[in-house]
Amino acid sequence: MAVLSLRFQSKLLGFSTAVRILIPTEWGKEFDYKAYYENKEKLPVLWLLHGGSDNYADWHDCTTVQILADQYKIAVIMPDAQNSSYSNMAFGPAWFDYMTQELPEYLYQRFPFSREREKNFIAGMSMGGFGTLKIALRYPERFLAACPIASAVQLTNQYVHHRTDEREWFGREFEKIFGHYEHPEELLGSEEDCYWLLDQALEQKKILPAFMMAQGTEDFTYNGNKEFYQYATAKGVPVKWVEAPGVHDWNSWNLYIPQVFSFIKEQMDR
Numbered sequence: 001m002a003v004l005s006l007r008f009q010s011k012l013l014g015f016s017t018a019v020r021i022l023i024p025t026e027w028g029k030e031f032d033y034k035a036y037y038e039n040k041e042k043l044p045v046l047w048l049l050h051g052g053s054d055n056y057a058d059w060h061d062c063t064t065v066q067i068l069a070d071q072y073k074i075a076v077i078m079p080d081a082q083n084s085s086y087s088n089m090a091f092g093p094a095w096f097d098y099m100t101q102e103l104p105e106y107l108y109q110r111f112p113f114s115r116e117r118e119k120n121f122i123a124g125m126s127m128g129g130f131g132t133l134k135i136a137l138r139y140p141e142r143f144l145a146a147c148p149i150a151s152a153v154q155l156t157n158q159y160v161h162h163r164t165d166e167r168e169w170f171g172r173e174f175e176k177i178f179g180h181y182e183h184p185e186e187l188l189g190s191e192e193d194c195y196w197l198l199d200q201a202l203e204q205k206k207i208l209p210a211f212m213m214a215q216g217t218e219d220f221t222y223n224g225n226k227e228f229y230q231y232a233t234a235k236g237v238p239v240k241w242v243e244a245p246g247v248h249d250w251n252s253w254n255l256y257i258p259q260v261f262s263f264i265k266e267q268m269d270r
Contacts, residue, residue, distance in 0.1 A: 001025060001070045005057070012102045013093040018056050019103070022069040022076040023111070042114035043075040046264065049086065049124025049131045052152075052173075056080035059257075062250045068261045074121075075113055079103055083173050085152070086131030087192060090179030100135055121264045122209075123147035125253045126221070130194070136209050137197035145267045146209040147260045150216060150248055153194050154224035195231060202235060211239040212263045214256040216246030 002023040009016050023043070046069075048059050056078050059065050069076045084095035108115055122143050124132040129151020136146035178187060189196050201208060211232070215225050222243075232239050242259055246252035 001066060003060070003066065008106065010098055010102060012098045013095070015093075017080050017098075019077060019079040019107075020056050020060050021078070021107075021111070022060070022066055024070045024073045024075065040112055042112050042116070042119065043073070044119035044264075044268065045113045045121070046074050046076045046260075047120070047122040047135075048076050048078045049122070049128030050078065050081065051124070051126030051128050052083050052085075054126075054128075055082075058250075063254045063257050065257055068258060072261050072265055074261065074264065075111070077107060077113075081128075081131065083127070083177075085127055085177050085192075086134060087177050089177050091176045096134070099131070100139060117142055118144050118268070121145045121147070121267075123149065123257075123260050125149040125151070125256075126248065127152050129153065129225075133194045134191070134197065136211075137194065137201050138191070140201055140206045140208045143209040145212070145264050147212045147214065147263060148225075149214045149253055149256050149260070150219050150221050151213070151225055152221060153228045194228060198232060198235065198237070202237070208237060210263070210267045211237065212242060212260065213239055214242040214259060216248065216252040217243050218246060219248045219252065221248065 002021075002025060004021040004023070005018065006021060007016050007018050048065065050056060050058050059076075059078050065076055068074075079099065081095050081099065084092065086095055086099055088094040088096045107113060114120065120143050122132050122136055123146070124130075126149075129148035130153060132146055132148040133151060133153060136143050178192065187193055191197065213225055213229050215222055229239050229241050240263065242256065244252070244255060246255065
């Protein structure tokens with residue numbers, strides 16, 4: 001297993017940013033290194049997105065993702081996105097364009113990662129779950145599977161949830177991202193609205209990734225995610241729903257990440 005922490009100067013963001021990468025390898029007494037590196041097939045890739053107030057290292061530091069990447073022989077790319085909601089911010093960098101254009105091209109050109117839809121997958125928790133849905137619904141042709149975990153699928157609900165002193169901080173972050181946080185209903189019917197994105201993809205008859213949604217039953221995002229799951233399935237979109245007792249923390253997300261890899265393997269084997 002190769003564990004890389006990479007920093008590079010992003011032209012789209014206008015500053016240096018980080019990404020952690022896990023690359024599984026093969027070992028053995030009779031291992032032919034030359035043949036391996038000359039003839040190696042391109043690796044399947046999981047794009048794994050962090051949550052708000054987290055960073056690119058947290059999935060690696062707080063879960064068993066390295067063990068799973070090695071077990072399933074899937075490379076894992078964990079980019080940094082600050083508190084951007086994986087959006088082109090109203091008052092900040094174009095994080096969505098960076099995540100969907102610049103970063104993939106930069107890494108595909110430099111590492112043995114497959115570009116094939118059948119070998120690309122995306123997952124994330126909380127804010128990263130929101131990013132997972134947005135990216136997978138905007139670019140379904142790129143991903144075989146998408147796995148949002150305890151996602152912030154309904155940012156208006158998330159905003160309403162923060163009614164204490166934390167709301168002041170959350171409101172400032174929301175304003176930097178969307179520019180009109182006092183009226184979050186204005187986001188409905190935009191590219192920040194996962195319901196609208198799903199409707200658009202269906203209207204355009206796009207082939208969607210296989211979806212798995214995972215959720216702690218005591219998580220404050222539970223109702224919002226269950227509503228989106230019900231909305232999607234009512235539209236005829238197959239979604240695997242996984243839930244277990246748990247709140248919005250790494251204990252829950254560490255429980256679900258093995259199920260993400262298992263779900264990905266199921267899709268690859270079909």
